[in-house]
Amino acid sequence: MKKQDLPQDESNLKSANMTEVLYVTDENNNYTTANSTGWEAKKAALDESLALINERIEEARQNVANNTASPIVYFMELNKMDLQVLAAYVGMWQWRVKRHGKPKIFKTLSDSVLKKYADAFGISVDELKNFKG
Numbered sequence: 001m002k003k004q005d006l007p008q009d010e011s012n013l014k015s016a017n018m019t020e021v022l023y024v025t026d027e028n029n030n031y032t033t034a035n036s037t038g039w040e041a042k043k044a045a046l047d048e049s050l051a052l053i054n055e056r057i058e059e060a061r062q063n064v065a066n067n068t069a070s071p072i073v074y075f076m077e078l079n080k081m082d083l084q085v086l087a088a089y090v091g092m093w094q095w096r097v098k099r100h101g102k103p104k105i106f107k108t109l110s111d112s113v114l115k116k117y118a119d120a121f122g123i124s125v126d127e128l129k130n131f132k133g
Contacts, residue, residue: 003027008037053080065133070106072097074131075121089120 003024019035020042026032038046060077063069076086087094099105100117111125118125 003032003034006034006036053077061133063133064131067103070101070103071128071131071133072106072117073101074133075117075123075128076101079121081120086117086120090116092116 003026006022006024019037021033022036023031024034057074057077060069060074064071064074072086076082081089083094083097087097090097100109100113114125114128118128121128
């Protein structure tokens with residue numbers, strides 16, 4: 001793609017004040033890089049991905065409100081983490097983190113364990129303990 005033909009369509013990248021670096025050809029047909037805020041196909045893909053992420057966050061919030069999941073599950077989704085990533089952040093085995101996702105187990109966690117989760121999520125222990133969905 002020629003540098004002058006690089007699309008600069010409205011996308012989530014532009015609204016977040018970000019750009020993507022792409023390889024393009026200049027006027028001498030040499031490869032170079034240029035910044036793009038996106039194009040229609042990328043916008044559609046990003047919009048769909050964000051919609052799916054928001055659905056997962058809402059489902060996790062509902063599960064916390066219905067007492068079928070602990071707040072750890074909600075904040076994990078909100079922060080776009082999976083079990084493996086969160087386990088690495090808090091320094092625990094994945095099976096322990098998964099177990100802490102159960103409301104009954106969550107209520108028994110010590111403040112020191114909750115602090116690890118709160119730090120990983122960038123919130124206070126009180127926010128974590130008192131989140132009801």
